[in-house]
Amino acid sequence: MSAIPRYYQAKARLLDLLGDxxxxxxxxxxxxxxxxxxxxxxxxRKAMNELVLEGRLIRGTGRQGTIVAPRDQVHRLSLDxxxxxxxxREQAAVRTTGDVLTVESVLVRGDEPVxxxxxxxxxxxxxxxxxxxxxxxLRRFLANTYRVRFGDLHLWCTTALTTPRxxxxxxxxxxxxxxSVSWLDLVExxxxxxxxxxxxxxxxxxxxxxxFHAS
Amino acid sequence: MSAIPRYYQAKARLLDLLGDxxxxxxxxxxxxxxxxxxxxxxxxRKAMNELVLEGRLIRGTGRQGTIVAPRDQVHRLSLDxxxxxxxxREQAAVRTTGDVLTVESVLVRGDEPVxxxxxxxxxxxxxxxxxxxxxxxLRRFLANTYRVRFGDLHLWCTTALTTPRxxxxxxxxxxxxxxSVSWLDLVExxxxxxxxxxxxxxxxxxxxxxxFHAS
DNA sequence: CAGTGGTCTAGACCACTCT
DNA sequence: GAGTGGTCTAGACCACTGG
Numbered sequence: 009m010s011a012i013p014r015y016y017q018a019k020a021r022l023l024d025l026l027g028d029x030x031x032x033x034x035x036x037x038x039x040x041x042x043x044x045x046x047x048x049x050x051x052x053r054k055a056m057n058e059l060v061l062e063g064r065l066i067r068g069t070g071r072q073g074t075i076v077a078p079r080d081q082v083h084r085l086s087l088d089x090x091x092x093x094x095x096x097r098e099q100a101a102v103r104t105t106g107d108v109l110t111v112e113s114v115l116v117r118g119d120e121p122v123x124x125x126x127x128x129x130x131x132x133x134x135x136x137x138x139x140x141x142x143x144x145x146l147r148r149f150l151a152n153t154y155r156v157r158f159g160d161l162h163l164w165c166t167t168a169l170t171t172p173r174x175x176x177x178x179x180x181x182x183x184x185x186x187x188s189v190s191w192l193d194l195v196e197x198x199x200x201x202x203x204x205x206x207x208x209x210x211x212x213x214x215x216x217x218x219x220f221h222a223s
Numbered sequence: 224m225s226a227i228p229r230y231y232q233a234k235a236r237l238l239d240l241l242g243d244x245x246x247x248x249x250x251x252x253x254x255x256x257x258x259x260x261x262x263x264x265x266x267x268r269k270a271m272n273e274l275v276l277e278g279r280l281i282r283g284t285g286r287q288g289t290i291v292a293p294r295d296q297v298h299r300l301s302l303d304x305x306x307x308x309x310x311x312r313e314q315a316a317v318r319t320t321g322d323v324l325t326v327e328s329v330l331v332r333g334d335e336p337v338x339x340x341x342x343x344x345x346x347x348x349x350x351x352x353x354x355x356x357x358x359x360x361l362r363r364f365l366a367n368t369y370r371v372r373f374g375d376l377h378l379w380c381t382t383a384l385t386t387p388r389x390x391x392x393x394x395x396x397x398x399x400x401x402x403s404v405s406w407l408d409l410v411e412x413x414x415x416x417x418x419x420x421x422x423x424x425x426x427x428x429x430x431x432x433x434x435f436h437a438s
Numbered sequence: 439c440a441g442t443g444g445t446c447t448a449g450a451c452c453a454c455t456c457t
Numbered sequence: 458g459a460g461t462g463g464t465c466t467a468g469a470c471c472a473c474t475g476g
Contacts, residue, residue, distance in 0.1 A: 396463095
């Protein structure tokens with residue numbers, strides 16, 4: 009079908025309807041929109057789903073219904089803060105399987121989860137970690153407590169879809185696209201999954217010079 | 224519904240079925256799977272859609288059907304290459320609206336489009352750009368031809384969904400999640416949209432020191 | 439209880455591509 | 458022509474939430 013799909017026309021109309029509505033405004037129910045647009049609810053939902061993924065709409069359950077997402081919710085999170093673990097976070101979960109020690113913590117902003125950091129370490133290299141770890145920034149803790157040197161850091165960045173488990177932690181629906189930042193050095197293998205509708209990853213560079221190294 | 228949705232069960236079975244199938248293997252048609260799993264085609268499609276978004280399956284049109292996506296297709300693209308415009312690219316499209324000059328080029332890898340770079344400039348600052356531009360790396364061209372200094376570079380990174388237009392350029396379906404890298408300096412405002420199933424954004428850093436600056 | 443979003447079905451038509 | 462994926466419909470049931 010090379011013509012414009014109806015769901016995309018619906019999306020355009022919904023965007024128009026969204027206009028400059030202030031955040032948290034109730035949005036018309038799906039059935040009502042389907043009726044008004046003369047389309048099936050399925051088609052309307054397909055259009056609305058994209059708006060939800062784009063962070064324009066927020067769906068609630070039951071009588072809560074759908075509301076307009078507040079704008080300017082997006083926060084710039086620096087890469088350094090991410091790696092150095094400076095972001096606010098909740099209690100970390102530590103578990104060991106074989107010789108792999110996994111530390112998982114939920115990055116929060118206000119009262120909302122915005123990301124999940126998962127770090128894997130060599131368990132035998134860090135005896136008594138689970139008991140000793142005090143929830144302070146992980147890299148600093150490791151450096152101070154175990155005298156490690158991290159070595160070169162390989163960093164990369166991509167997108168992924170949330171697994172049901174991650175979706176629960178991040179309070180989003182399964183298969184929501186997220187920003188995935190991973191790094192690897194001599195000591196740790198880490199991955200941070202970020203809600204792109206809440207945080208952007210900020211990289212700051214001076215004067216166009218080669219401060220980033222080509223890989 | 225706190226139980227596991229059927230489409231998610233289907234996805235698990237499809238993942239199992241995918242197993243270690245080599246790339247480009249034909250995948251069973253949707254109707255056949257629906258029949259085999261005792262589910263409707265809609266449900267199967269929902270499961271398959273996620274696998275497509277995750278880059279595990281590739282859909283063709285007509286008799287081509289669905290095939291298993293080849294693995295290790297992902298290429299590491301350095302941020303420097305992106306900004307300095309070192310990546311292979313096709314002919315750039317230049318257009319002017321008002322005082323805004325927009326340069327758009329498709330990043331290719333092999334014969335596949337992997338990204339779209341769109342740069343906005345102040346048109347009056349670059350007289351005769353459209354005629355003079357020779358498709359060489361943009362920043363170098365501007366520096367050499369117009370003697371500009373770019374100043375500090377503000378960079379950030381997030382995810383987005385492809386518009387129908389971008390989807391056409393990237394040869395993906397509309398609303399596919401992509402990696403979006405933007406930067407801003409005294410001269411240009413640029414945005415690169417990358418197919419995350421083809422390229423990852425590589426950031427290389429030495430020795431865990433503060434080479435990235437917190438914003 | 440009424441209304442919401444989430445899921446699921448069975449069927450339909452279309453554009454496209456291979457044989 | 459046969460079979461594929463892409464879209465769309467009309468209807469159904471469920472879990473959940475608010476008045």
